[in-house]
Amino acid sequence: MRTSKPILLFKPTLTLLSKNESQVLEVLVEAGKLIIPIYIAQENHNQLGANFYPKGISKEEIEKAAKKDPKILSPYTVVEKINGKLVAIPYHVKYANLLKPIADKLIEAANITDNKEFARRLLIQAKALLNGSYDEATIAWMKMKPYVLDINIGPVERYDDKLFFTKTSYQAWVGVMDEGATKRARQFRDIILSARKHSLMSSEQVDFYDKVQIRVDDLLLFSGLIARTVFLGVDVPNDPNLMEKYGSEITIFNQANEYRFKHEVLPAFNRIFSVSFKKLFSIRDIELGTLYSTILHELGHVYLRYRDSEKRLRDLFPIIDELSAYVTGLKVGGYLLLKDVTDTKQLESMMVAFLARSFEMVLYEKDNRSKYHYMLGGAIFINYLLESGAIQEKGGVSWPNFTKMFFSLSELAVVLDRILSCGTRADAEVFIKKYGNIKKLQRFK
Numbered sequence: 233m234r235t236s237k238p239i240l241l242f243k244p245t246l247t248l249l250s251k252n253e254s255q256v257l258e259v260l261v262e263a264g265k266l267i268i269p270i271y272i273a274q275e276n277h278n279q280l281g282a283n284f285y286p287k288g289i290s291k292e293e294i295e296k297a298a299k300k301d302p303k304i305l306s307p308y309t310v311v312e313k314i315n316g317k318l319v320a321i322p323y324h325v326k327y328a329n330l331l332k333p334i335a336d337k338l339i340e341a342a343n344i345t346d347n348k349e350f351a352r353r354l355l356i357q358a359k360a361l362l363n364g365s366y367d368e369a370t371i372a373w374m375k376m377k378p379y380v381l382d383i384n385i386g387p388v389e390r391y392d393d394k395l396f397f398t399k400t401s402y403q404a405w406v407g408v409m410d411e412g413a414t415k416r417a418r419q420f421r422d423i424i425l426s427a428r429k430h431s432l433m434s435s436e437q438v439d440f441y442d443k444v445q446i447r448v449d450d451l452l453l454f455s456g457l458i459a460r461t462v463f464l465g466v467d468v469p470n471d472p473n474l475m476e477k478y479g480s481e482i483t484i485f486n487q488a489n490e491y492r493f494k495h496e497v498l499p500a501f502n503r504i505f506s507v508s509f510k511k512l513f514s515i516r517d518i519e520l521g522t523l524y525s526t527i528l529h530e531l532g533h534v535y536l537r538y539r540d541s542e543k544r545l546r547d548l549f550p551i552i553d554e555l556s557a558y559v560t561g562l563k564v565g566g567y568l569l570l571k572d573v574t575d576t577k578q579l580e581s582m583m584v585a586f587l588a589r590s591f592e593m594v595l596y597e598k599d600n601r602s603k604y605h606y607m608l609g610g611a612i613f614i615n616y617l618l619e620s621g622a623i624q625e626k627g628g629v630s631w632p633n634f635t636k637m638f639f640s641l642s643e644l645a646v647v648l649d650r651i652l653s654c655g656t657r658a659d660a661e662v663f664i665k666k667y668g669n670i671k672k673l674q675r676f677k
């Protein structure tokens with residue numbers, strides 16, 4: 233996998249695009265492909281700090297240098313040792329030669345497109361790649377009215393910097409809005425986030441709930457880091473200050489969800505669940521359940537955003553946070569039931585999809601370090617449901633009825649929410665120890 237090029241190309245059926253939009257789309261895909269050599273220059277799995285820092289350097293040495301020059305720990309610089317001294321070189325300087333052709337492609341697309349606002353945004357994006365004005369590009373993106381074509385390109389995610397979780401990797405995605413699924417996702421968002429606002433006390437009202445955009449896209453391309461991670465959905469910007477001021481945009485990727493469904497959810501569904509239980513769901517139910525549980529997961533993250541959880545829970549934060557987003561997402565699916573935009577069958581399909589995925593990770597993905605916190609979350613989910621009696625093992629896994637399942641996962645959501653909102657790292661550790669037993673679950677193999 234690591235030796236392959238960091239790019240995934242998809243060929244969704246796109247029937248509704250105008251001739252102009254199709255032409256622009258082609259140029260955007262070309263721009264996205266040009267990210268490959270930059271990401272290859274950054275990527276290095278033999279070092280915790282990838283190629284963001286000099287080879288073999290210690291954490292302490294970097295921290296010491298960063299005290300004198302904060303740019304050393306900027307998300308957008310490469311650190312090099314020059315004449316024995318650590319120097320921070322901005323990405324746009326370091327990769328100038330590789331960035332120029334990308335900016336040229338974005339300018340070309342801006343010149344072709346009929347949509348003035350999109351053209352303006354592409355030009356700001358091209359400029360950002362060349363001079364490092366990334367915030368300006370993000371703000372322009374947030375302010376733009378949703379448009380059928382979408383490109384996100386530049387240094388964004390921090391996952392490859394395992395030394396400081398600071399340096400960003402280059403990536404790109406190019407998508408076309410799936411109008412039907414987007415409409416559905418917006419309906420979910422409106423109901424769930426307004427319910428959240430009602431549940432808050434007046435002193436804790438946070439107005440970013442009104443600025444959350446959501447769309448579902450058909451994918452043309454993933455390149456750079458995101459071609460490695462294959463995220464089902466993303467919520468950007470990552471900077472909490474920008475997020476509070478300008479809101480954020482959730483993008484869900486159809487093709488990534490289809491992949492997850494086919495290769496992970498469906499095989500586990502077939503192996504794990506009891507025959508009579510499986511009969512209750514069609515393949516299409518589970519496929520939609522996979523997509524909808526991703527939408528609820530992303531909304532779950534928004535629902536549970538607390539300012540200081542990362543500081544309190546430290547290294548255990550991602551385990552609690554990712555599981556919480558899934559479980560809370562399914563719980564707040566209850567609001568969709570109240571408003572009749574979904575029914576118990578569909579909500580159950582989402583639960584089946586997440587439970588199947590949890591089993592898949594716990595039983596078959598043992599060696600995948602980069603997904604470890606998801607796997608542990610999956611184990612907690614299964615063990616909790618088993619202990620509470622929400623699920624049973626009788627010729628395979630099933631649940632006796634929806635009410636038991638819904639009540640138990642709502643309980644779990646409350647516990648996780650408490651840890652996220654006010655728990656300590658020790659609280660998280662005790663909880664993970666109690667329910668995170670992976671070995672015990674191997675009997676399901």
Ligand SMILES: [Zn+2]
Binds near residue numbers: 557
């Ligand atoms: Zn997540």
